[in-house]
Structure formats: structure tokens, C-alpha cells
Amino acid sequence: MNRFATTPLVQAKLRQEALASYAALGMLVCILLPLFGMVGDLVWQAAPSLTWQFLTTAPTHGMREGGVRPAFIGTLYLVTISLAVATPIGVLAAVYLTEYAQDTWFNRAVNIAVLNLAGVPSIVHALFGLGAFVYAAQLGYSILSASLTLAIMTMPVIIASTREALLSVPRSYREACWNLGASRWQTIRAIVLPNALSGILTGVILQVSRAAGETAPIMFTGAVFYKAIQPGTLLPYALDEQCMALSMHLYTLSTQTPGVAASIPNATAVLLLGLVFLVNSAAIGLRTFLRSRGK
């Protein structure tokens, strides 16, 4: 007698199994189709404008022709400066919260506040930036104001993700260090930060796309529809000037400029996507490298 024969109960389980796996696969397709469809359509529509000149020339004829160089460089400025400000402050704040702060009600409240701040809509950050940097700090409508606003917007997320990364470093590593007479800072420098680095990096990189993509915070504080910059220079903007930016440019092209060929806003969007894709890939590469070196 076969004691391992398929009983009706087993058949029912197999049916459930099949159903569950097909349902999950179906959902995946439901997500991927629109995603690939959207990106594919974007690139297809953008194709006529996707040339090297698009990246290296300024818009002409009231944005209806030419490229996006000032906006592209403006976005590079904003992303670089905002993250250069937000990363060290955010990482050190997270280090304080996880490694130094005692478990008091005040510090618990700060942790919760940080998580909540991470969810504040960008338009609120925009208003805050306008009041704080443009007016109160008298930085005016400038790259500096816009970058600082983006920094304020990204910082809570950087703090939260850095905290996660720090907490995932095993306590036994810390104890091993303390027991050799390492101070807290020596422990953080030598063991905690290096082992949390790839996690911290991931958190920061995710904020690149947010800083590059948000429109409201920079529109309120330092981005303009159009600004002529010197051709050929590498750093054409001064920090107290206003600048163009890709996200803002996309908004302008799509809503404020009649009669633009569809390929131009699409190509701008492709450029924005490409930029984010490039940074993310670089980050993944760097992370893989860091992990392999740690082993």
C-alpha cells in the first residue's frame, strides 16, 4: 500500500499553492506593466530630442527649442549642496540618538518627532524654507535658500535610515570594543560607522531622487523659470543666485509654455530619470564593493 499517495486534502493544498503563486505573479505583472509602459512611452516620445545638444545647450525661442543645460546644472547644484549639508548633520544626529542619548522621555519624543518630520509634505517644507531662509536669514531667493530647504526636507529621512543602519550593528561588536578600553567615539569611528556605512549610504542615495524631483520647495525659495548662464563654464551659478532646475523646468514646459513639442518635456523627464538611475546604480555598486571588502 502506498502510504504517500495524494489524498484529497493534499490536492486542495496544491490548488491553494498554485492559486497563491499565480495571484502573486499577477500582481507583479500589474505593477511592472504600467512601470515599463510609462518609461517606454516616455523614452519613445522623447526620442527626437534625446541628443547630446539637449544636454549641452540652453533653451531657446521661449523654451520651445534648444536644450536644458542650465536646468541640468542647477539640479546638480541643488542636490549636491543639499545632501552635503544634510548628510553630516543627519548622520551625526542619528549617532547621538542611538549611541549617546539616554533612554529618557525627551529622547523618545525626539525619535518620534524625527519619524513624523520624515512624513511632512514637501509644500510645508517649502513654506518653512521661504520663511526661514529667504526672509529670516535674509539669503533671498537663491541656490543657497533652495538647497537648505531641500536639506531640511531630506534630513529627517537620513536620520531615520542612519538610525536603522546603526542599530543593525551587533551589540557584541560594541561590547568587544568597550572591553578593550575604547571610548564611545573610538568605538563609533572604528566599528559602528564602518559597519553601518552601506546602510547609511542607501538612505542618503534614496534622498538624491527626492531632492532632484521635488518642485515645490525650490520653486518657493530659489528656482526660476528661465535664467541665462555662461556657456562652457563648469560652475556657472553663484550660490546667491537663483537657478533653473530639471523638476521646475518640466513643470514650466508642461503647464506654462504653450506650443512646446512633446519631445522636449519628455526628454527632460528622461534626463531626470537617467540622473537618478545613474546615482542609484553607482550607490549599489559602491555598496557591493563595501560589503565585499568587509567580509
Added chain:
Amino acid sequence: MNAIETCQLSLWYGTFQALKGITLEVEQGGITALIGPSGCGKTTLLRCCNRINERIPSVRTTGEIQILGKNIYDADVSLLELRKLAGMVFQRPNPLPMSIYENIVFGMRLHAPPEERTRAVLDQAVEKALTGTGLWDDLKDKLHTPAISLQLEQQQKLCIARLLPLQPEIILMDEPCAALDIAGTESIEQLIRSWKGVYTTLIVTHNMAQARRVSSHSAFMLSGELVENGLTEPLFTQPKDPRTAEYVSGHLA
């Protein structure tokens, strides 16, 4: 002369009292075993000796611990120097996520000024520490491989070896053989016995036979209290306290 003397040492985790007025003397250069059932406070007592417990926020301590004649709760005691002098070995080997070589010189990098940390000095310290723990012959050709890749026994010996360049006086061991097999246990015990007169060793163990094999003195703890302590053999063969007798006979039977 005693290396460690605790006097009416009590410790609370929040409201839970884990140590109740412990008064214990640990002979300098000797090997003292700390025995008792799980949860009786052995680890806690051990971790008081270099004040590493205070990294847990809710901990409160009263009483005194004299180490080498100095009360370590005095305001003028540097915790970093104390921990350098009283190193700890854990139940699970915890090598740092770096190479074997870097694990051993890690302590020197923390404490020695840069001009004293020349390549030659570090190399020599590594050789000495690994020789002292019987690892040199096996590991001398792969000093720059990650420490995590070693077998558990070698990892545990490495964790011992990395204490040595700091020239500790006291070595605190928390069930150092709990994760090892018989051969590993034997070779660590041999190492501990060789420390007699060199380092003061305080070793927590679950294994009564081990306590008898390695230690000259033993202390028996029960629910946070020190029940009995003294020379190892009399403590096992003619215990004065009935609770000790019960525990020891239960474990030897």
C-alpha cells in the same frame, strides 16, 4: 594580596536586584571560578569588575569594588584604563569584523600613541599574542584574512589574544568554553592554567568539572547572593553550606 575585593556589592536592573551584598576576595595571580545556576548573577558580577554594566541604562550599583587596591567607583578612576587592565572574554567568541592582525592590534591602536605604533612594534605584538595563545603556527600565514572565517575555537583564542598586547592584570572570562567542543575546551583550560601567577583569572563556568580542573578558589552564587567561597577542593568535597552541597552533588552525580 587580592586583585579584586568586592564589599557589600549590590546591583539593580531597574527594580530587580541581581546582586545582593556580595563580599568576595579574588587572589592575585590565582584562578578563581564563579559557579552557580543560570540567572544567579555570575555574569553580572563579572561585568561589574570593569564597570561595563553601566552601559546598560537602568543599572544602579551600591557598595565597593577594590581592584589592585583602588576602589573603581572613585571619581578619579578612568574607565578606559580600567577596562584595559581588566579584559573580558565572552561566552560567544566576538572577534571584530576585520582581519586577524587588525583584531590583535586593535587595542594598541586605541591606547598607544601613534609614534609607538610602528609596523615592527605591531608585528611583534601580534606574534607574541598569537604565540601566547598557541595560534601562531596555524595562523602566521593568514594574518590578513578575516577573523570571522576562523573556527570557533580559534576565534575564542583570538579574542583572548587580543587582550594580551594591552598587558592586562586581570582576565574576566564568562563561560569561555560554552560554545566549544571537548578539544577546544581542553586547550582553553590548558591556557588558563598556564596563566597562574601571571594574570588574575576570574572565570564563570557552568561546568563543575571544569571549575575543579582549572581553579584554585571557587565561589558559589545563588539568586544574587554569594553563598560560599574558598579553596576549590574543600568547597566541592566538604561544602559548609547545605545549599552548596545540594548544588555541587546534584551536578557531580
